[in-house]
Amino acid sequence: MVSPLYIIAVALVAAFLLGLLKEERRGLAYSVTLVTLALMSWISANWLWLFISTDAVPVEIYTAGTAPPFAINLRMGLVEAALTLLINLTGLISGLAMKDSLLRQGRRAMAVWLVAVMALSGIVLTRDMFNMFVFFELAVIATAGLVLISEHIRNDGLTLAAGFKYMITSQFISTFLLIGIIFAYHATGTLNIDGMANTSLVLLNGGSIAFFLMFIAIIAELKPFPANGWALDIYESADPAFSALFSAATGAAALYAADKLLLIGGAEWLPIATGIGIVTFVAANLLALPQTHDRRLLGYSSIAQTGLILVVLGQRDILGEHTLFIAGGLLLSHAVAKAGLFWLSGLVAGRELNAWAALRSHPLLVFAFVTFICMLTGLPPFPGFYAKWELIHLLAGEGRIALLGLILFSALIEAGYLFRWFGYVMKRESPAEPVDTAPHKTAAVLVAVIAAWGLSFLWGELAGALFGRGNILLALPLLFALSFLLLDPLPAWLKNTLAIAGMVAWFYLTYTEYDPLRMIFAAIFLIGGALTLLASYHAHGKRIGFYPSAMLMYAGLAMLIRATSTFDFFVAWELLTVGSYFLILRGKHSEPHALSYILFSLGGAFMILAGFALAAQGAPHFSLASLQELAQPLAPWVFLLLAIGFMTKTAAIGLHIWLPGAHAEAETDVSPMVSGILLKAGLYGLIMLLLTMGRQNFYGVDLVNAMLWIGAITALIGNLLAIFQEDAKRLLAYSSIGQMGYAMFGLALMNHLGWLMALMFVINHYVYKSMLFLAVGGVAKRTGTREMYRMGGLITLMPLSFIATLIGIIAVSGVPPLSGFGGRWIFYNAILTSEARLPMIILFLAGPIAFLYLFRLIYTIFLGQLKDEFRRVKEAPFWIILPQMIYVAILLVVAVVPGLVLRHVDAYLDQFFPNGGLSWDGMIITSDFGYWNPIAIMIIVGVIFMTLFSWLLFVNRRAQKVKQFNIVFSAERPFRPETTHFAWNFFAPYRKALGFLTLPLVTLFWSTMTDFLHTAGDLTRRFYTGNGQTYAYHLLGFVIIVYLFGMGIQP
Amino acid sequence: MMTSLAHWAMAAGFVLILIGFYGALTNRNLLRMIVAFCIADTGVNIVLVAVGHMRGRTAPILDSAVPVADAVSRIIDPVPQALVLTAIVIGLGVTAMMLAYALKLYEKKRTLDIAKFTELKW
Amino acid sequence: MKEELLKRVVKGPDGVEFEVEPLRDYYCEAPPAVHPPVYAKIVEDLFNWARSQSIWILGFGTGCGAIEMRPLMTPRFDAYRYGIQWRPTPRQANLLVISGYLSVKTLKRAIRAYEQMQNPKYVVGLGSCTINGGMYWDSYNTIKRLDDYLPVDLYITGCMPRPEALLAGFEDLKKLIRAGKAEGANQYAENFDWYKTNQKRVIHDWDMPDYNW
C-alpha cells in the first residue's frame, strides 16, 4: 500500500514543481496537475478497495515516527479513504471541467488548486487538532487565492468581493479555533483528537469553553444558518467547477472535521449539532425557494444538505453503528449530485433557472439532471433513499418525532424547488444560447452520473448486507424499466412492443402468487397497463423519455402488489410516483400541474414513510402484515399517517387539487394510465391499510368513519366540479376524483358488500375511465382543442369514438343494463347494512350529478352542431380506437357475467367479512336484501329495444335525412354553428343554485400555504445584505446563540 | 499571584483580540479592517504563548544551557511555541491575501468601503 | 345574400384549408316529395278521420288575426274539445293558420315554418288580407294572394273573423280532411317550381335553401 501521506506529499511536490515550470508551458503544467490529482485519487481508491475487500483495520500514520501526543498522526480508514477519494476525484474532475480557465490562469492557479485539494484531504486524514487548523487555513488561503486568480476571467469584481467576505469570516473562525485549540491543549496536554476525546476534554476545568470554541469554529466552516452569507456569495460568483469542489469536497471535509470534534465533545454536544443542523436544513431550503439564480440556489441546497448530515452526526447516539451508512449515503448523494449539478451549470449559458431549458435538446444531459435531482431528493434507488429510510425509522423508533417531522417537511420544500426547476428545464422556452458541449465538461457530468448509479448499486448492496434488504436496483421490474433508458434510440413502436411483452410476461410469471384481491390489481396494473399501451402505437418517431418513465411507473406498480414488507412497499410507491411524474410532465402545458402532483405525492409519501417508521418502532424489518399487531396509542397515529398518504394518491377532497391539471394536461395515452391505473395504487394502499389495521379510534373519532365522510364529500365535490368544466379532460379528471370518493366510501363501510363495491369500482373505473380518456384524447387530437364548446356534432365523423363514449357514460352513470349498474346495486345493498347513515345522503346527491357531466361530455362533443373547421375531421387513429373497442367488449362482458371476476373476490372477502356476502345462484345474484339477474336484464332490455327499433324503422322507412341547419328555429334560420351549439356554461342554472359548493377553498388554502412559505423565504433572505461586515455580525451572533444554548445544557 | 506574568499576558492577548474584533466590525474601510485583524492575530499569538508559559522555566531550546536529560523539568512546553510560529506564518499569509484583495477591490471600484461591495446578496 | 351564407374558406385543425358552402353543406337540398296515400282505403279513411279529429295548430300569429285565435283556448270557446290544440313547433303541427296580412318579411318565415311541417299539413287563411290583400291592397310590402305562395286549403273571410267563424272554418276543414281533399302538401310538392317562382318574385333577398326541411 502506498502511504496516505503521499496524497499530501505528491500534491505539495507537484505544486512546488509547477512553480518551477515556465509560464508558457501551460499544457505541461496542466498535465502535471491532472496526473497529480489522478495519482492522489488512485492512492485513495487503493485504500478504499483495501478496506472494502478486506476487513483491514484503519491504519495510523505517525509522521514524526512517534505516537501522539508527541507528533502529528494521520489515520486512514474506510471513511477517510472514501472521503479522500471523493475529494481527490472531485478535484480531478473539476480540474478537467475547469480546463479552459486553468489553462488561461496558468501554473500558479494549478498549484493553488492542488494545494486546495490536498488541504481538504488533509482535513480528513489528520487526527491532530492543530494540524487540522493548518489544513483549514490552507484551504481558506487556497480558496481565496483561487478566487483571486480567477477574478480576471469574469472581471466584474463580484468574485473578489465574495472572496474578501470569506476571508473576513475565516479570520474570525481561525481566531476561535486557535484559542480553542490552545486551551484544549492546556487542559489535556495533547493536540491529538483521540487524546482529547480520551481525556474527556469537556469535563475538565475550562475544557468545555475550549471545546466550544473549536466546535463553533468547525461548525462555522459548515456554513450553518444564519452565518453563511459569505458562502452563498462564493457559490454564486465562483467558477462552477470550483463551486463543485467547494460544495462536494469542502463540505465533506468540514463535515468529517465536525464529526471528529463531536468525538471529543461527547454526547452533550450532539443535540447542539442536531439543532444547528436542522435549523440550517430547514432555513436553507426555505431560502432556496425564492431563488432564481441557479448557482445560488445550488449553494442554498448545499448548505441545506450539509445541515441534514450534521443532524445525522448529531443523532449518532441513536443511530449508532448505522451513522456511517446514513451519513455516508446522504453525504455521497449530496456530493455527487451537487458536483454534477455545478458541472452541469458550467454547460448552461444563462444564470436564470429558466435558462436551463437549453438542456432539453440533449437527452443525456436531461437524464443527468434528473439523476441528480432524484438523488438529492432521496428517491430510490439512490443512496439518499436508503439513508433517509433508516434515519426516519431510527428517529421514529426513539420517538424523536419533531425532528422527523422537520426533516420531512424540509425535504419536501427541497423537492419542491428542485422539481420546479426540472419543470423549467422541460417546459420553459429554450434560450438562444446553446449548451456548451465541450467534451471535457460533458465528461465531468457523465462521470457524476455514473458515480450516482454506481453508488446506488453499492448502497443497495450495503443495505442488503446490513439490513437484509434486497438491492432495489436488482429488482427485475425496475431493471426492465431502466433498460428502456438504453433502448431509447429505438423507434417507438418497437419499444412499445417490448414494453407490452414485458408487462404481460411479468404477469404470466407472477400470476400464481396473487390472491384474488391482488389479482384484480395485478390484472389492472399489468394487463390493463399493456392494453392502455396499445394506444401508444399511434405515436411516431422515438418518443424519447416516454418509455423509461412509463415503465418506471409500471415497475413501481408491479412491485407494489408484490411487496410484503414496508420497505418494498415504500420503494415501489416512490418509483411509481416518480415514473408517473415524468409521464405527466410530458404534457404540453403540464408544468405547474406536474409540480403540484409530485409535491402532493411526495408529501403523501413522506406521510407514509413516517407512518411506517412509527409502526416499525426501530425494527429493521417490518412486514405489512404486522401492521395489525399494532396497539394503542401508536396504531391510530400510524393509521392516520398512512391513510392521509394514500389519500393524496386517490385525490381525496382537500388533497385533490393536483389531479385535474395533471390528468388533463397529460398526453392522450398518458391520461388513461395515470387516471385509469395509477389512481388504483392509492386504493390498493387503502385496502392494505384497512385489511391490516381495521377500525382505529383517534381521540374518540372513528377514523374509518371519518374516511366514510371524506369519501362521500369527495364524491360530491368531485362530481359537482366536473359539471362546470369546459375542458373535456378536466371534466373526466374531476369525475375520477368523484369515483375515487365512491370507492373510498365503499372501503370505509367496512363490510363485505362495501368492499365488493369498491373493488367493482376499481375494475369499472379502470375500464371506462381509460376508455373515456382515450376517446376524448382521440377527439382532442383530431380537433386540436379540449374545450368542449368548440366541438360538437362529431358523431358522424368519429362514430367509433362516439360509441366508446356512449358505452362509457352509460357504464359510469350506472344505468342498467351495463356494468356500472352492478356497482350501484352492490352499493345500495352495502349501505343497508351500515350504521353510518348521514354520509350516504351526500352520496345520494352525488349520484345524479354524474348524469349532468356525462351528458355534457357526450352532447357537447358528439351531438349538436358541427363546426366549420371540423367538417373534415377524421376518426381518431386506429391505435387509439383499438383499445377503446376492447374496453367496450370488456364492459359488455362484465355487464352480462359480472360473476367472472366478482365471484372470486366475493369468496375471498369472506375471510375478512364473513357476513353479508352475495350468493351466486345460477345467473341470479342475491344479497341479504335483494337480487339481480344481469343476463335477464340484458335480454329483456335488448328484446324490448330491438322490437321498438324495428317498429320505428318500419314506420319511418322513408324518413328524409336532413342536415344540421334543418332545424326549426322559431321560423328563422341558424346563423352559424358556433352560435347554434348550446354548450358553453352548460349548467348555468345549476351554478346559480349550488355553485357555492364549488368555491375553490382548497386551492386557496394550499396556495396560501405555498405563498406563505415563499414570502417567509423571501423576507428571511433580505437578512443577507451582501455586506461582509454584516456577515461577520451574523457569525458572532450565531456563536453567542449557540454558546448560550450549549452552555445551557451543560451539566 | 502565581503566574501573574502569564495571566497579564493572557489578559492583554484577549484585550487585543477584542480590540481587533471591535475594529473589524466597526470600521468600514478595508485596510482598517485588515489592520484590526492583525491586532486580533497578535492577541491570539500572545494568548498562545501565555498558555504555554510556566513560571521559572526557560525557553524550549535544547542547547548547552539545557541539557536533554533535564529538559522535561527545565523548559516550558514547546508545543505552544511551535504553534505560535505556525500561526504567525499563516497569519502572514492571510494578511497578505487580504491586502491583495483590498488592492484588487480598490482597482475595481475605486473605494475601500466594505459596504460598497454588496452586489451579491439574498 | 347574407354574409354568413357565403362560401368561406376555413382552416381545419390539421392546417389544411378547405371551402365551406353553407347553403349546400348545412342544409338538405332535396326537394319535397309527393306522399300519396299508400294504404288501403279503410286505413287511409281511419287516418284521415284521426287527422281531422286531431288538428294541431302551429302557434304562429301574423297580423291582427293572432288576437282572434287566442279566445279559442278560453273556456268560452274551448277549441280543445274539438281535438284542436296548439303546438309550439312546426315539426309537430299539422295546421298553419295565416292569421292576417303577410308582409314580405313575414311571408319568408311563414314559408319556412310551413315547409318544416310534416305531410299531411294544412293551411288556413284567415281574413280578407290573406284573400286579396284586404285593407292592405295597396301596400308596398304586403302580399295580396296567399294561395300564390302556399297551398291554402281553406279561407275564413272577415276582417277579422270572430272566433265562432274560426270554429266553423275548422269544422269545414275537418270535412275536407275526412274527404281526403286536403292534400295541400302534395300539391305544394307537385307545383313546387311554381310556388318557388312566386315566392322568389316577392322575396328579393332569397337567403335560404329552396326547401327548408
Added chain:
Amino acid sequence: MRELHTRLKQLFPLGELTEQRPDLAFVTVPAAFLRPTLLHLRDREGFTHLVLLTAVDWLEEGQFQLTYLLTNRHAATTLGLRVMLPREDARMESIHEVWPTAATYQRELREMFGIDFPGSPRLHEEFILEGWNDIPPYRRDFDTLKYARESYNERPGRETHDPATHMKQKLYPGGA
C-alpha cells in the same frame, strides 16, 4: 313652456314656439345646434326621455323634417324639436350616444326615408324591409300603388265601394 323657450332662446338660435297644448310644443332648431340643445334639455331641463324620432317628407319644399320628441317626466311636458334638412343627400348627425334608443329610430329612418345618420350603430342593416330594391318607400315621390300593383299578384274580382253608399244599399236595398 314659454319660459323654457325664452331660456333656450338665449342659448341657441331657435325658431318660434308652436304650442299645441299647454304641455306640448314644438320648436325648430338649426341642424348644427340640435345636439347641444338636446344635451342641454336632457341634462339641465329634465327632458330625459326621447319619446320618438320621426320624419316628414316636405317634397314640395325639398326638405325633410326630423322631429325629436322629448318628455320631461316630472313637469309632464313634451317638447318637439324640429330640424329641417335638405332632401337631396339628406344626412343628419347621429344622436345615439345621447339616447341609445335613437339608433333604432335612425335605422328606421334610414330605411324608410333614406336619411343617413353617419356613425349610428347597425344603420345599414335591414330593419323591416328585407331585400328592398326601390327608393325608400316613405318618400313621397315613391308611388306605393304602382309598386304594389307591379309586385304583388292581385286576386281578380276585387271591387271597391264607398263604404257609406255600400252600407246604405246593403241595409236598405229598396233605396228608401
Added chain:
Amino acid sequence: MTFDWMKIPYALLTLFIVFNFGLLLTAFIAKIGARAGRRHGIPIWQNYIDLIKNYGQRSSITHGVMFYLGPVFRLTGGVGLLLFVPTIYGSEMFSNLSFAGDLILALYFVFFGTLGMALGAGESGHPHAAIGITRGLAQVTAAELPLALAVFAVALQYQTLSVTEIVAAQQGGMMNWTMFTNPLAVAAAMLAFLGSMMRPPFDVVLAPQEIPIGPPTEYHSAYLALMQTNRAIFPIAKIVIYMNLFFGGATSWPEFAVKVFLIYLFSAFVGVCFPRFRVEQSIRWFLIWAVPLGVLSILWV
C-alpha cells in the same frame, strides 16, 4: 335455467292494460284540469286519436342515428320500468318480469329512457333541446334525492329491496301502509314525485313559450308517437313503484286503478294550483323542503 315462457304473454297483457289505462287516465286528468279552468277539455279518447294521427303522418325526417334511437330508448325505458316491477301483488300473472331485479334496478332504469331521450334530442342539433335537457337534468339531481332517501328509509324499514316483499309487508289493513308507518319518507317521496312528473311547478324543462317544449322540439310523426306511447306508460310505471312502496300496492286491477289515479291526481292537483319554478328555485326548494324530510325519515327508521 328454466324460463317460464308464459311470462311473456302475461307481461304483454299487463303492458296492454297499462297502456290503455294510461291513455285514458292522462286524458281524464287533462279533463279534470280543464274543468278546473271551466272548460270541457279534450274528449276522453283524444289521446288515441292523436296517437293514430302521429303514426299516420306520411313524411318524417331524421337528424341521425341517435335522433332515431332517442324515442326507442325512451319507450324501452318506460316499458322496461313497467315490466321490472310487479303490478298486482299476489298475482303470478301480473308479477311481470320482476325476477330480473329488485327495486334498485327499477330506480336506475328510470334513467335509461331519460338518457336516451337526452341523446336523441341532442343529436337534433337544436339549442332549445339542449337547454331543456340541461334544465331537466339539473332539476332531477335535486328531485331524485328525497326519493332516494325515502326508498332507502323504506328498504331499511322492511330490511329488503325486493318490491314484492315490501308490498307483502304492507298487507293487512291500511294502517300497515308505509304512508302511515313511515309518513316522513312518504312525504319526502311524494314531493320528489312532483318533481319527476313534468308538471307545474316543475315543468320549466318544457317551457313551451320560451324553448318550444324543450327536448322534443324536433320530434314529430312516428317518433313523437313513440314518445306519446311512453307518456302513457311511463308515469303509470313510476306510480306503480310509488304505490308499491308507500301505499300498500294493489291486489287487483280496480284497486290499482284507484290508487294510480289518486297518486297521479296529486301531481295534477299541485300542477293546476302553482306557477312554474325556475331551475335554481326548484333545486333550492327540493333541498330546503323535501330533503330534510328524507333525512329525518332515514334517521327515524
